Amino acid sequence: MTVRSLKPWLFVSVLLNVFLIGGVGGGLYHWLASSPPAEAVVNQHGLRQAMFKLPAERRRELRQxxxxNRDDSQPLIxxxxxxxxxxxxxxxxxTLDREALVAELAKAREADVALRALVDSTLAQFAGNLPQDERQKLVEALYLRGEARGKAPVRDKPLQTP
Structure with missing residues (x-):
């Protein structure tokens, strides 16, 4: 191969490398520039959202x-x-054995209720040590998701006929 035949390949190679480096650099810039704030990243509900809203020290207490209670909850899970x-x-x-299906559904429901009771008692124990403002954050995170904060939930109105 002569130098003359290598020049177009060298030009294409340099062009391709510049394009790739620009694409990777632009993607990295876009990723870093448009990253959402930490609170927006956490789209959790229930206890996870409550943990996020509490101060770090309280989060550690609740996690502990x-x-x-994890050992007690494993058999229920x-x-x-x-x-x-x-x-x-x-x-x-x-063929559907309705009685067996109802029995299995009842077992699942009982296990879920027992697990929920265990978590609720843990939450009650934790909330007993919280000051009023932190308990309010806990209420907002656990129970006031879609409802207006501090207001009664909006109920569906019955359809009115003209």
Whole structure:
């Protein structure tokens, strides 16, 4: 190959490299410049949102309480999972055994209710040590998601006929 035949390939290679470097640099700039604030990234509900709204020290306390209860909650989680798998098995069976399906649904419901009671008691224990302003943040995060803050929830009005 001569120098003359390599010049077009060198030009194409330089052009391609400039294009690639520009694309990567532009993508990186766009990613860094348009990153949402930390609060917008967290689109959680329930306890996770409540943890985000609490001060770091309180977050650690709540995490520790929940971790402490993890051993108690594992059997309930597994029982609920097994019951839901039983529901799926009953629904996929060639013939539906209604009584077995109802029994599996009841098992799943009981496990879910027991788990919820355990989490609620942990939350009550945690809330007992919080000052009023932090309890208010907890209420907002857990219970006032879509409703107007500090107002009664808007109820659907019945249709009026003319």
């Amino acid at each position: 309480l929940l971790r402490h 597994m029982a609920g999972r097994e019951a839901r798998l039983g529901v799926i098995k009953q629904l996929e069976a060639p």
